[in-house]
Amino acid sequence: MDLLISAFDILLRWDVALALLAGSVGGVLIGAIPGVGPAVAIAILLPATFSLDPIVGLTVLLGIYGSSMYGGAIPAILINTPGTAVNALTTYDGHPMTARGEPRRALSLAYSASFFGGVFSVVCLILFAPVLAKVAPMFGSREIFLAALLGLILVVVAHRGQTLIAGALACLGIFLNTIGMEPVKYTQRYTFGQDFLGGGINLIVVVLGLFALSQAFVLLTDEDEKIRVSRLRGGLFQGLRELARHPRVAGVSASFGVLMGMIPGVGEFTAQFMSYTYAQKTSKRPQDFGRGSSEGLIAAETSNNAVPAAAMVPLLALGIPGEALTAMMLSVFYVHNVVPGPGLFQNDMDFVVALYLALLILNVLVLVFLLFATGALVQVVRIPNRFLGVCILTLSFVGVYSLRNSVTDCLLAAGFGVFGFVLKRLSLPAVPIILGMVLGGIMEVKLRAAMARIKTPFDFIDRPVAFILFSLIIIVLVAHVLRVRKDRLSLKEAEWQTKTASTSFGALMWRRRNSFLKAHGKKVRARHSRLLRRLTGLF
Known part of the structure; x- marks a missing residue:
């Protein structure tokens, strides 16, 4: 009150x-x-x-x-x-x-x-x-x-x-x-000897x-x-x-x-x-x-x-x-x-x-x-x-x-x-x-x-709030990269679909491709996952 x-x-x-x-x-x-x-x-x-x-x-x-x-x-x-x-x-x-x-x-x-x-x-x-x-x-x-x-x-x-x-x-x-x-x-930066840049560029001028x-x-x-x-x-x-x-x-x-x-x-x-x-x-x-x-x-x-x-x-x-x-x-x-x-x-x-x-x-x-x-x-x-x-x-x-x-x-x-x-x-x-x-x-x-x-880079995020903010930065960047990748894949798939669907042969291939993935998609993905684990195991 x-x-x-x-x-x-x-x-x-x-x-x-x-x-x-x-x-x-x-x-x-x-x-x-x-x-x-x-x-x-x-x-x-x-x-x-x-x-x-x-x-x-x-x-x-x-x-x-x-x-x-x-x-x-x-x-x-x-x-x-x-x-x-x-x-x-x-x-x-x-x-x-x-x-x-x-x-x-x-x-x-x-x-x-x-x-x-x-x-x-x-x-x-x-x-x-x-x-x-x-x-x-x-x-x-x-x-x-x-x-x-x-x-x-x-x-x-x-x-x-x-x-x-x-x-x-x-x-x-x-x-x-x-x-x-x-x-x-208090040293000069990027003024190149010009006096009018000594005071910097005012934010209000730019705004x-x-x-x-x-x-x-x-x-x-x-x-x-x-x-x-x-x-x-x-x-x-x-x-x-x-x-x-x-x-x-x-x-x-x-x-x-x-x-x-x-x-x-x-x-x-x-x-x-x-x-x-x-x-x-x-x-x-x-x-x-x-x-x-x-x-x-x-x-x-x-x-x-x-x-x-x-x-x-x-x-x-x-x-x-x-x-x-x-x-x-x-x-x-x-x-x-x-x-x-x-x-x-x-x-x-x-x-x-x-x-x-x-x-x-x-x-x-x-x-x-x-x-x-x-x-x-x-x-x-x-x-x-x-x-x-x-x-x-x-x-x-x-x-x-x-x-x-x-x-x-x-x-x-x-x-x-x-x-x-x-x-x-x-x-x-x-x-x-x-x-x-x-x-x-x-x-x-x-x-x-x-x-x-700070003596080491890890000291920068050794406090709870700092660690949370750092984690949020990583999450935002990763989410953005994944979103951009998803958008590009969707765009490429849409372009390929448009291109192949313009011919009767392409339309037929497109329908066969969709039906194949629907029937065998899980098996194909599992096979790729096993292959990827074997390759990474070599290193």
Whole structure:
């Protein structure tokens, strides 16, 4: 009880209340504009938050992070264009409802599901906060290094089909972090005699370039689209009643969001598809999914809004961001000398609870705002792309210049903006670069601190938490290799099947091959196993 009272004392300030209101309303507006998204908004606002108190700056950023998905459902449902990337699955069942004349019902259901997911996530994490406070002291330098390494590996392998390029971009981020002054002996690294590289490459410069400026270039080069918005009819409060008729889907989807949000590099997409698949497989009417199913819409919106609060767990408990948005928030902590990690849960537990309460209040504010302002909000989807692009471009350069009053930073940001634009056009991820920069710095410092007490490689994993993290790294790598191998074998088999089935002789051979394996498959595999044991026995 004392902890909650102390947390409310932190929140009961006029500047925190204003930050909550601005973050919640601003996040909804940003999410409702296709092509902008929370990453661009947070990147632009990041320099301004450095001059604010940590609780005020983080409340604004958390407000945008948590409420943008609410707003992103508006264009996804009305015009079949997701406002944010994570609202793509909302279009599957939201827009078909609009097509059959039920846009207000779809919006109401999306708001209600998002509200339930957000509140469920925050309540779970407030209840688990004492457990995290007990676990956090078990993490020393080597454990944090292994946790950061695990987070980086999870981020890389999460980009299925693009693992190699994601790993290369993560290594690029690690290299960018090494440029400038070395953190232990304070010697210059990779500056090549250039004075402007002596201070290193600022993370905010890279963030603004890769996310804000690149998106501005995309909007400026794309043509404006004429958008027609359906007229809203019906009551917005009916979604709360309809959500109550599907408690199982809502509860399981919110649980998936919490679990996936706590794992670095996984996030909303995995939680969404797991929830959507579960809802479809357990539904009494699976044929309605993709055609306007209320269960499908609940699964998509509940799971993605349960992630933001859960994503703060690795950031606050270990100081390890799991995605680009939490990596940006980490810089706000560092500017104000608030170091996330085990010490934060031991010494500033009221600050942690205040952040979770801010997320809880945020969800209430957003729901009330949307229930009464949706009619006016739907008009923001008509803002021209090029006008948005010019606004983002201007604000981004103002933000970069305000960091150190440096034209060089603006030029670097422009260079990273062009690079991010190329990545977007090639459909390649930019997030591994940011996480490589953040996690690379953490890994370097913690590894050097840990090596002072280590004599043999086995000493690095001689503690329980370190051994568990090391085992998880091995399991993730082995599972990824097996999955890649399985995908390649399936692809080759499908190609061979397509090739042989194109002729009558090939089709005949394919049927004989399947029947032979069905009849004698166990014998063949047993014979191969005996042969393999004999060969290995020779060595």
